[in-house]
């Protein structure tokens with residue numbers, strides 16, 4: 001059984017007493033707690049409370065055509081989604097949208113591939129290197145190497161890249177897995193940079209500037225929690241790069257589901273409304289709500305870690321957030337946790353306690369570290385805290 005299928009099987013085991021989409025967990029110690037994936041169900045209650053305001057319906061004669069707007073460079077992008085993406089970035093102030101084309105993708109996962117294709121030189125004799133600073137998002141390596149492309153291949157840790165040739169650097173800010181803000185590290189003239197800003201939203205990190213890069217990738221999955229719709233978007237300054245990304249989308253999937261796009265437009269619209277009191281006074285500000293939720297989870301986790309003294313967590317500085325107009329710390333979607341003692345394989349040790357987390361080695365880092373999802377459902381998270389606090393001493397898991 002492949003790793004993914006195994007994970008899903010474990011997840012099913014874990015959610016065996018389900019009631020529709022709600023999970024009722026058996027808090028017994030035999031339950032496996034799967035915090036390996038960052039499945040963002042944490043905001044489910046918010047959306048349940050929003051109710052009808054976030055509902056969208058379709059009739060049988062709607063959205064039949066492949067085309068959404070034949071006049072647009074990205075001809076499969078629904079105009080309403082484009083409008084709501086631009087509006088949300090302006091409301092939050094996290095990224096400049098003027099002078100950028102918007103390209104929609106099947107999750108930002110597809111746009112990572114589209115961007116790699118678009119910025120790779122077509123006349124280079126060898127595949128060029130795709131690099132990212134460790135610890136890096138584990139999918140980059142898989143994406144770069146999966147098809148053994150003639151255009152690019154995985155080049156490893158950006159900190160050790162020293163070749164005098166073209167390369168692509170993935171810059172993830174805030175970073176997955178460790179939540180820290182990042183900048184390019186190679187800084188050579190022949191480099192192309194793809195900024196992956198999946199987590200640059202106020203619930204995860206203070207918005208310290210309105211970023212304005214050539215290629216910026218965002219995902220609906222981590223912004224609102226609607227990972228199942230598979231919507232991501234790219235903000236791209238250069239027209240030729242944007243055209244090549246659209247070409248990639250045409251060849252791979254001939255665009256993106258209109259149902260998903262229109263649902264995303266609706267949900268993003270609700271979020272913007274919720275931030276603009278005059279538009280929807282009865283809606284809780286989504287980012288205030290979600291930031292509070294993330295802060296609460298982080299506080300609880302830090303408390304458990306402090307008491308049992310076996311682990312340590314990344315610390316984040318308090319910074320002024322332009323959106324909340326207050327000093328806040330980051331509350332990332334993942335905890336990057338390490339074992340304090342001479343324990344060398346933290347993932348293995350946690351697995352022994354039936355907690356599944358992703359090993360640091362998957363991120364090009366030390367197996368002393370693990371990445372833990374902070375964005376699952378409440379019951380799962382609380383059970384995790386309970387289980388973690390019951391770990392008394394680290395028995396060798398090597």
Ligand code: PMP
Pocket residue numbers: 038106107108109110137172176196198218219220221227230231232
């Ligand atoms: N970039 C980063 C840094 C991510 O963590 C993720 C999701 N794990 C993605 C991109 C892809 O997100 P999606 O395909 O769901 O839009």
